[in-house]
Amino acid sequence: MADDALLEVRGLVRHFTLSGRLFEKPRQLTAVNDVSFTIRRGQAFGLVGESGSGKSTIGRIIARLTEPSAGSVSFDGVDWLALRGKALRDKRRDIQMVFQSPYASLDPRWRVRDILAEPLKSYTDLKGTGLATRAAELMQQVGLNPDWLDRFPHQFSGGQRQRIAIARALASGPKLLIADEPVSALDVSSQAQVLQLLRNICTEQGLAMLFISHDLSVVDHLCQRVGVLNRGVLEEVGPTSEIFRSPKSDYTRRLIDAVPGKKRRAAERVVHA
């Protein structure tokens, strides 16, 4: 079991220094405190917690957008945090990210064609028509019309934009996809579709996913394993069904009780009893 581990996070710590006001000592905030977990190949791992619990910071550390204060990350047998410069840029193709807001993650001045070509230019030798054909394939893969390649992001709905962002993340053929609250900026009707798309793509391509969310029901639906994060500390890790059916920590229990649907159902059970 250990040898099919794709990503191993050990003892991850991240401090932020809050610059104090005049004559005040700068305070230190520990956003991530000694977090360890493992993601296996082709597995979807959910990271849940309230806002401010440090889940996005973990995602950004693994995507190498921020450096941790301590800890180690091993990815695909490589010391991921030791990579620098050209070697890092080249390896980044294996871990791609879908950001929370597709309104901010797509450059408004770029056509979809160029947005999809950006990773392709970094990681493939495709040019001209080859580039266009690959971009069209990616569009189809995420259920968008390839005729729309010449449009700008503002000509799409939120759900469609997030599909473009997913297509872009798939372009380099990654092994791990980090999805940081990928549907929380979307309206309810497109949320389910985008989640379904993510699920299908991961199963079809055997892609591992780190799914960051505050929404327990979504994680329940999507992920095989889950980690519950509370103020930077990982409260518990385990198979999703186990954790959600019989939570060990108080925090997890409170989090589950906070899901509106569950509460109502629980209330109904009481009424019917």
Add this chain to the structure above:
Amino acid sequence: MTEAVIVPAATKASGERRFLGALGRSAKGLTGLFLIAIVVLCAIFATGLAPHDHAQQVIEWRYAPVVWQDGGSTTNLLGGDNMGRDILSRTIMGAQVSIQVALIVVSIALVVGSTLGALAGYFGGFVDTIIMRIVDFQLAFPFLLLALIFMAVLGAGFATLVMALAFALWINFARIVRSETMRIRTLDYVDAAITMGVSQMRIIFTHVLPNVLPAVLVVATLDIALVIISEAALSFLGLGVQPPTASWGVMISEGRDFLYEQPWIVIAPGIAVLISSVGINLFGDFLRDYFDPRLERM
């Protein structure tokens, strides 16, 4: 499927069409463009448009009145100056000097200022501190004083005039580009580009600078007007373009001693400065309205 893809950017022109549409509906923009066009056309076709050689001195033309006054003639539509030169020809030639100086100065200031501003805003830290302290230092001096000091040290002339004005202006670009870059740097599409292995310099040139461009364009147009006025001011003070080159500033400077004999030596270049700066400011205002992110057009 592929056939639709190979079609070259079909909506390529839509951006320009939208811009022209907005321009057509804006009285401000059209007026500005019209006034700019007059000045620019005068500058380009100066030698063809000017009825006489701007340096030609004819003794009979001395203090010749303008055409609608008693004794005026169609030979000198705006009369002659104290040295018997045709005022209209000199004013038209002056447009050439002004536009030349303005374009060169603003181009230099734009390239230098934007690059330094982008570096400061993108990398922050030490680079930012160094560049912005220079900017702060320069901000302590009034724009014209700075140019004056520069000219006084290096001596008057066309090249030093351009250098002095560019030196005084680059901070405008550096400041706006820096703040815009700091804003854009934190956006997710820059992070996304990082995770896609795009190099820092490439990110600056493909994501940051194109998104800063609208703000830079507005500053550039407004600065062109500033340069035209400053060139006139420095030339008026004798530190800019040297006579006998016909610059508007030189003309005003020369003509102020002869206001009673022939006020048009001063009035004609004065109107020219007015037309160009009003035109450019109107057009710059239009650009600012057009690029205003709050008026998001779909």
